[in-house]
Amino acid sequence: MEKEKLIWMYRQMVRIRQFETKVSELFAQGRIPGFVHLYIGEEATAVGACANLRQDDFITSTHRGHGHCLAKGGDMKLMMAELFGKETGYCKGKGGSMHIADVDMGILGANGIVGGGLSIAPGAGLSAKLRGTDQVTVCFFGDGASNQTTFHEGLNLASIWKLPVIFICENNQYGISLHQSKHQRIADVADRAVAYGIPGVVVDGNDVMAVYEAVAEAVKRARAGEGPTLIEAKTYRWRGHFEGDPTVYRSEKEVQEWKERCPIARFKKHLLEMGILSEADIEKIDAEVAEEVEAAVRFAEESPLPKPEEALEDVYA
Amino acid sequence: MEKEKLIWMYRQMVRIRQFETKVSELFAQGRIPGFVHLYIGEEATAVGACANLRQDDFITSTHRGHGHCLAKGGDMKLMMAELFGKETGYCKGKGGSMHIADVDMGILGANGIVGGGLSIAPGAGLSAKLRGTDQVTVCFFGDGASNQTTFHEGLNLASIWKLPVIFICENNQYGISLHQSKHQRIADVADRAVAYGIPGVVVDGNDVMAVYEAVAEAVKRARAGEGPTLIEAKTYRWRGHFEGDPTVYRSEKEVQEWKERCPIARFKKHLLEMGILSEADIEKIDAEVAEEVEAAVRFAEESPLPKPEEALEDVYA
């Protein structure tokens, strides 16, 4: 892979991490309202996947969507302003964290309904097929979502029509408080691919290169008209399910073990070892991203609130 | 297996065949209203399965439910009266073919919603488990239904809680007009068991003994607390999807081939060869059943219509 791409990937992961670390602080300070679900610890999955996509490809995202949005090219300023509920935000303050979208960038929205994207993504795939383009759609969803109605019907539909959809299960081992072992009797969600006659692949979701390669293969298949792939990325969320979650359901030890497998630290080490980045480069990226995040916060803070009456706009086209 | 049981099984299959043949005639004569979905050709599945059940076990059925109901011990008179929409029918004329039920016999109802039973059956299983009984629940559903939301969520739930449920997919190769090859990309629905970490078994649905044995094994597992099994019975419906269906979607040749694999003729041959029944016995059974069907028709015909105002009863307990 080209050096630029590797550096781009590293930067994206850092952007997600820093953006969310800031969001976490702002939430604790009461400056961001509503529900906020953070992606910290899972950055390699979104970035490894989206590194394969063109701007005109699509993704569907989840309630835990900041990482997907940034990795697919979303604008950090507009995201932050949305989290603040400002007029300048992606959704003019109407959506908040769970509904950020950027259709022009192919981001078909975060989704507050678990499994929501699993029914929509095949539609985007069908659309590409009917319009005769080679656009692909990446559908992100959680281990918990793999038990939803939409998983089954969505994968079945995509498989029979050979739709260009890559289903990426972000298996962070919990659906809120319920461990995977209590919500399904299989260890690998990828095994469910058998039910649809499509390839199922397990990948280390904390290894951005591994994710990249698995998705690359799936994208190739999809663009060639060979249909969907189910990829399971094993990963872990560092924070609670939502900000404020006391996480009574897991041990500090477990969290620590996963923190030691930090996807960013791991990729950094790799890039340093390969001589692609120096410590100085890393510091520079970190600093640039920190400045980007600060600028996003400033933008959000300085932006006006929407006018109340605007609440009745945008209901119909 | 005891001789009585074999004869019972034969008789049940004949009862279903003759009952439905009569229903088909009555429908054509306009004496039975509404939608009627016939089970002719699939008799071995219901009978082979229910031959394993006690009266206090449960079944959930489908829109194509006459066979299940008769095999589980439903009363032919009350069924026929219900099809006629009479006061004396199973549902007092409120349900019709798609909603015949007999909760006391463990028949939790036919269902007009494809896949409806797949969400209810785990509940009956859970109930048995919570009440500490060893009752099992058999859930019948079609190949088409195996693509419904309820299939996925129902099997997942049953598997994680090890519920005593036997899922029997009656794969008659079509969901109305759509051949299985166009509605799913797998040849065997039973392969989907992998997705839930439970056993999946394919069986010849026109071979009543094969069905019996596969279900016997699954029932044993279920009663022992080892959880659910998915059994796929390959079979075929001789009639259209509903009475009146012109069946433009399949060839006469295909139908003929399957008629040659008639489950009743096959079992009859087996019983004759084994010396369990003689030709005379067979004729006697046929005649007795014919009389039973006639009596059911008479009962239905002579029964009164419900009174209009009764339509507002039974909405609430």
Next chain:
Amino acid sequence: MRELTYAEAVREALRLEMRRDPSVFILGEDVGKFGGCFGVTGDLWQEFGEDRVRDTPISETAIIGAAVGAAATGMRPVPEIMFCDFLTVCMDQLVNQAAKMRYMFGGKAKIPMVVRAPVGGGISAAAQHSQSLEAWFTHVPGLKVVMPSTPADAKGLLIASIRDDNPVMFFEHKLLYPVKGEVPEGEYVVPLGKADVKREGSDVTVVATSLMVMKALEAAEKLAAEGVSVEVVDPRTLVPLDEETILASVKKTGRVVIAHEAVTRSGFGAEIAAIIAEKALDYLDAPIKRVGAKPAPVPFAGVLEKYVLPGTDDIVAAVKEII
């Protein structure tokens, strides 16, 4: 003018729009070679092929989800759900996705799709195949709700719905499918949000939807014989609703009966009654009457079904109570 059945009129609208706009396509169960459970899509599969008249598995969640995804990315899907009763299986896709995406995204998406689904009883199809669930959808901002009562309206409103950039719920009545009526040829658009006075009268207004428009016209005929002049107003689209035409009629007659086949309780008739009771109370010379299904699921036996579902006589009786 040439006559078409209601089903043919729907099919003609589909055919014309599919010829006109390559982004329009149909998906649903048995809509292809089989021609649709009620024969509505008919021969469209022959003309447009299986890509654009697309048979689906029995997966309503996936059907509507696919429509939403396709609509958000440049297509104009027209999914068919075989019976409106099965909308229960895809409510999330309709209510939380299709209806809200544009709004949640701050106006930066459009979801042009039309969900066709038959409503209604009268064929002994029992409780899970006979409902009229339109009221639910009128409660959901972001959805439009259309209910044609004649072949001409079916054609004109369906064309308007397909051209609309929003998700539209388009409810057809099973018993109307074989009903014939004059239908204009070629491009014929009935704009959403315009009620139609199906019969003029001066003594009492009957606001009726779908099949109940026919029954209201029958009732009007009977009542005319007894010297009562009935005005029949068909809203045609419930969302957006043409309040003006309804209120104007009520202000003229001072009396109103509202008739739909759906269960009376919390049916859309309640909304119409509430609007009148707020905006035209002073014009009312009598209580507002509603005619709808009695509070029970739809039963199987004809004698029971007839009792539960409203008919011409119920409208006549309601009118007589208030004149």
Next chain:
Amino acid sequence: MRELTYAEAVREALRLEMRRDPSVFILGEDVGKFGGCFGVTGDLWQEFGEDRVRDTPISETAIIGAAVGAAATGMRPVPEIMFCDFLTVCMDQLVNQAAKMRYMFGGKAKIPMVVRAPVGGGISAAAQHSQSLEAWFTHVPGLKVVMPSTPADAKGLLIASIRDDNPVMFFEHKLLYPVKGEVPEGEYVVPLGKADVKREGSDVTVVATSLMVMKALEAAEKLAAEGVSVEVVDPRTLVPLDEETILASVKKTGRVVIAHEAVTRSGFGAEIAAIIAEKALDYLDAPIKRVGAKPAPVPFAGVLEKYVLPGTDDIVAAVKEII
């Protein structure tokens, strides 16, 4: 009397009924050790164990389906759906199965189950986590619909609901969970179908549900200061509805405002208005006013959300329009 929060009152009802009747059990997402998304099930898992306080996968279809199957075979499940917005995912189990089984089977089954689900906005949870969808269920014969507004009612109505032999939709309001009030100890049953006059008055009736009862009482307080005497009627159960109490109040005051948080259009307020317009028209001295959410999904930003959702001032304004 000792005070409990609304959430504690719900939990107490669950605890008492589970102690009393071994067939009662809870199932839902994160209801176990986690104690429920809003903390309502709390420590019940500790007392009753994971069999009777049962964590489920994120499978609403399976949750309600399992409840139906269990109820039909002798249990009394009390499933929790985390937000009422997710009822969209299990509408079929509720509407076509739970509600209709008894009827379709000719009265030969009973389905005793209580579906608990929080409604309402006010916490910037946006369009998919803030709805009030109770009206849909009131349109479905076979379901009962309960909406308590106080801790005492929450306890008393939940006990009555659990003992009821029918499927009951039990809607709690998120913003009410921390609200405190006096709650009788031990067995305390509030029968379904009895409205409660929460405040007596003579000039105008406000019929309000759930959180809007609190807002109506605030409005009444404000209006009292201006010399307007407001009677606040809380139906408490929408199905069965205590029409008598509502009509008696309206007949007394001659003026009525109906307030709920759900979208006004086709909300349950329409049904109440329609009943009044039919059965008490002659007593009305002014148009019937409705106060509800404006016609938009619930937006995220506080300033927008506040604009869309109804509040005390909207009730005050509506009352002033008709006095």
